[in-house]
Amino acid sequence: MLALALAMVEGPEEQSKFRALAARYERLMFHVARQILPNEQDAEDAVQEAFLAIAKNFSKIFAVDSPKTKAFVVIVTESKAIDIARKNARQGQQVPLEDLPGLSVSAQGEDSLTQCILRLPARYRAWIQLHYAQGYTAEETAEIIRSFLPVPVEIRREIREISFGEMEGLTDEEIHEKFETFQKEFRKMERDLPYPGGECAGDVIRRALPVFQEIFHSGLSRAVMVTHGGVIRCMTAYYLGMDPARWRVLGKNLENCSITELAYEEKTGKVTVERFNDYAHLEAFPELLRKNW
Numbered sequence: 001m002l003a004l005a006l007a008m009v010e011g012p013e014e015q016s017k018f019r020a021l022a023a024r025y026e027r028l029m030f031h032v033a034r035q036i037l038p039n040e041q042d043a044e045d046a047v048q049e050a051f052l053a054i055a056k057n058f059s060k061i062f063a064v065d066s067p068k069t070k071a072f073v074v075i076v077t078e079s080k081a082i083d084i085a086r087k088n089a090r091q092g093q094q095v096p097l098e099d100l101p102g103l104s105v106s107a108q109g110e111d112s113l114t115q116c117i118l119r120l121p122a123r124y125r126a127w128i129q130l131h132y133a134q135g136y137t138a139e140e141t142a143e144i145i146r147s148f149l150p151v152p153v154e155i156r157r158e159i160r161e162i163s164f165g166e167m168e169g170l171t172d173e174e175i176h177e178k179f180e181t182f183q184k185e186f187r188k189m190e191r192d193l194p195y196p197g198g199e200c201a202g203d204v205i206r207r208a209l210p211v212f213q214e215i216f217h218s219g220l221s222r223a224v225m226v227t228h229g230g231v232i233r234c235m236t237a238y239y240l241g242m243d244p245a246r247w248r249v250l251g252k253n254l255e256n257c258s259i260t261e262l263a264y265e266e267k268t269g270k271v272t273v274e275r276f277n278d279y280a281h282l283e284a285f286p287e288l289l290r291k292n293w
Contacts, residue, residue, distance in 0.1 A: 002048065008055040018055065021064045021073070028070075029077040036081040042088070046081040053080065158207045162230030165198025192245040201244035204234040216264040216271070229254040232277075236260060239271045253291035255279040 002022060009018045029050055033043035053076050054061075061069050167175050176183065179196060186193050194200035208231055215223050232254065237247040239262060254277050261274040279289065286292045 002051055005048075005051040005055040008052070009058050014058060017061075017064055018058060021054070021061070021069070022051065024064060025070065025073045029073060032074055032077045033081040036078065036085055037088075042084050043081065046077060046084050049080040049083075050077040156211050158211045159225065159227040159231050161228035162201075162204050162234065163195065163198035165195040167195055167198065189243075189246045189248065192243075201234040201237065201247040204231055205238050205244065208235055209238070212262075232260050236273060236276055239273055251277045253289070255282065255290055257282065 006015055006018055009015050026047065029047045030043055033046040033050075034040070037043045037046060050073070054073065061072070063069060167179065170178070182193070182196055185191070192200045192202050194203065211225075212235060215225070229251070233247045233250045234244065236250055237244060258277045258279040259281075260276050260278070263272045263274050264270075265272070282289060
């Protein structure tokens with residue numbers, strides 16, 4: 001199957017790089033898979049499936065020997081091993097998926113953030129690693145997830161981050177200098193003011209609400225939405241019946257990869273906020289928390 005993965009990589013130069021990646025990481029990938037799968041053949045299958053997933057996304061890998069590439073290879077292999085473990089569990093084999101430990105994977109040159117992510121339990125590490133250490137956007141991460149996670153992934157532009165308009169890309173000092181008057185009014189939270197040249201909470205709610213309603217009426221018992229802090233705050237404020245002008249009182253430090261849960265009651269049409277900005281799964285790793293940056 002390695003030959004099949006190689007055939008998915010275009011061009012002799014890229015194929016040579018893929019061979020180098022396979023030679024460098026195949027033993028590590030097998031070690032990772034065996035920590036999840038006790039059966040050797042299952043572990044070999046996981047490695048082969050991981051190579052196929054890596055080949056699909058090989059254009060995103062630049063340096064074979066970089067710590068980020070190593071971490072990426074690890075999480076893809078874990079994902080494939082967990083898929084097989086879940087399949088085995090459904091067939092009656094006992095696999096403690098909820099207690100899978102983080103792997104002690106390290107390499108010279110890895111920064112503290114990468115090392116911290118690598119110590120996370122396997123079920124949390126993959127998506128956090130893609131966002132933090134690999135630097136992929138939410139959309140790029142979703143595309144990668146689509147290639148090796150057996151769930152449908154749909155990109156919806158309506159749940160993009162709130163537009164900060166003319167403030168985009170500016171430092172705090174530059175914003176204070178150019179928009180001091182706006183900031184003073186904005187902090188009062190008396191009116192739902194749009195960012196200069198950007199959006200207000202009402203704008204976000206109007207474009208995002210149809211997506212939420214579509215999910216609620218889809219018949220799905222559970223759905224995961226990966227979105228941004230502004231959207232989470234604005235929509236939570238909406239479902240709590242708050243004045244949109246006060247959306248920023250929710251979550252001074254809205255943590256990346258935190259969980260906000262909404263529950264929809266079909267009979268009444270009511271939506272309840274079950275939890276907001278839940279980051280208990282990250283508390284053992286303070287380096288990941290925005291409030292500590």
